[in-house]
Amino acid sequence: MAIYSKDEALMCKVFPSNLGPVAMRWFNGLRANFIDSFKKLTRAFGARFITCNRVPRPLRSLLSMSIREGETLKAYSNRYWEMFNEIEGEYNDVAISTFKAGLPAEHDLRKSLTGKPVTSVHQLMDWIDKYRRVEENQLQRMRKSKRII
Incomplete structure (x- = not known):
């Protein structure tokens, strides 16, 4: 992704190449023209998959x-x-x-x-x-x- 960081449209197109099946279904289900920037795409992704974040366990x-x-x-x-x-x-x-x-x-x-x-x-x-x-x-x-x- 770092290679494409100057081209937002290309970053949005390359983004799904790293997704698993569940995240890919989510991505394919996005409404047309719902995402207009890579930043909005990453925010939407983070909001949807926040449960996948690992919280460190206590000692x-x-x-x-x-x-x-x-x-x-x-x-x-x-x-x-x-x-x-x-x-x-x-x-x-x-x-x-x-x-x-x-x-x-x-x-x-x-x-x-x-x-x-x-x-x-x-x-x-x-x-x-x-x-x-x-x-x-x-x-x-x-x-x-x-x-x-």
């Missing part, structure tokens, strides 16, 4: 995160990092402690993190990956043994 959202009954470490960590990424600011130290707190006391990863604390989010992610692979291997062995029986 306390991480405190309520915990692994669910029967949930795999992979599913929990995916859910956790998705939530973590919705929080504004740098809270790496909080990420380490809240991820660990979300695991049950008897979980092997929690025991390891308690015994040898990690000092960075990168290190935490490495530990999670290690334990996730172990968990996935155990699940594969269980599935194989069920097929044999």
